[in-house]
Amino acid sequence: MERRQTVQRSLVLSTVIDVCNHPTAQAVYDEVNKIYPSIGKATVYRNLCLLVDEVKLKKVVAIEGPVHYDSTLSTHSHLECRICKKIVDVDISFKDEFYDGVKVETGFSEIDRNLILSGLCPQCKETVLNGEGVK
Amino acid sequence: MERRQTVQRSLVLSTVIDVCNHPTAQAVYDEVNKIYPSIGKATVYRNLCLLVDEVKLKKVVAIEGPVHYDSTLSTHSHLECRICKKIVDVDISFKDEFYDGVKVETGFSEIDRNLILSGLCPQCKETVLNGEGVK
DNA sequence: CTAGATGCAAACGTTTTGCAAATCT
DNA sequence: AGATTTGCAAAACGTTTGCATCTAG
Numbered sequence: 001m002e003r004r005q006t007v008q009r010s011l012v013l014s015t016v017i018d019v020c021n022h023p024t025a026q027a028v029y030d031e032v033n034k035i036y037p038s039i040g041k042a043t044v045y046r047n048l049c050l051l052v053d054e055v056k057l058k059k060v061v062a063i064e065g066p067v068h069y070d071s072t073l074s075t076h077s078h079l080e081c082r083i084c085k086k087i088v089d090v091d092i093s094f095k096d097e098f099y100d101g102v103k104v105e106t107g108f109s110e111i112d113r114n115l116i117l118s119g120l121c122p123q124c125k126e127t128v129l130n131g132e133g134v135k
Numbered sequence: 136m137e138r139r140q141t142v143q144r145s146l147v148l149s150t151v152i153d154v155c156n157h158p159t160a161q162a163v164y165d166e167v168n169k170i171y172p173s174i175g176k177a178t179v180y181r182n183l184c185l186l187v188d189e190v191k192l193k194k195v196v197a198i199e200g201p202v203h204y205d206s207t208l209s210t211h212s213h214l215e216c217r218i219c220k221k222i223v224d225v226d227i228s229f230k231d232e233f234y235d236g237v238k239v240e241t242g243f244s245e246i247d248r249n250l251i252l253s254g255l256c257p258q259c260k261e262t263v264l265n266g267e268g269v270k
Numbered sequence: 271c272t273a274g275a276t277g278c279a280a281a282c283g284t285t286t287t288g289c290a291a292a293t294c295t
Numbered sequence: 296a297g298a299t300t301t302g303c304a305a306a307a308c309g310t311t312t313g314c315a316t317c318t319a320g
Contacts, residue, residue: 004319040277063196063249079241090237106214108254114198115250119243139294175302
């Protein structure tokens, strides 16, 4: 099962890198579609999976809505606005002792993590305060 | 918009409490269905949302697959097996300073969190080792 | 030449919605 | 009585799959 290089594949990867704000599969599709209109949505999904598999991209599981993709591979976490669903990076990582503790506590191995914080972004907070007073 | 008490609602809540291992909506439906066969799936979904809203239940967003529900309201985290998808509790919480740091770093407010760890549970690890050798 | 990749449409699993009938207060 | 809730079926949503065709190596 050798892996081939295709225009579609490179476009999917470079789009996630360029767009850079944690696009969803749909957003990647829309973007690639602009410059390569014949691409199919399934191709985008297939390539996103594949690229995650090859660790060229990371999957970001949001609290609501579709999966997002991240081209920043170094360890960090995400913060999602509860209202506009925007996702921003947060520089959080855990020490090895943290993972060791979890292993001991649970018996699980090969621990990975997906820390997703949620909150109100400054803009949405503003809107809430103006729009409808303090509920 | 006063909220009524209904048999269905109490059954949904008590089922999540009794079953206790982070059931999905489907699992709750199946369980309630045993003792109250006329219940509709939409009713289960509606009541789960409603109970989360009232903070009588917590939503657990898994890395793959459907949402799970948790009747343990005190702060803790979850660990999901990458193979069998089982979810177990882990006793992890963050200090206030952690949230303060995030607020300063990002400008977001009202920070909440969903920490979902993934790993290999002891049973699945066993299976992997026996079943196909070291890949 | 041929395994792997594509594009399309249809299938999938989960969740939400519209609506008339039933139920709680 | 009147607003809320129910059960049903259909729709919505994100994602995956089957398949015939195309393409990179």
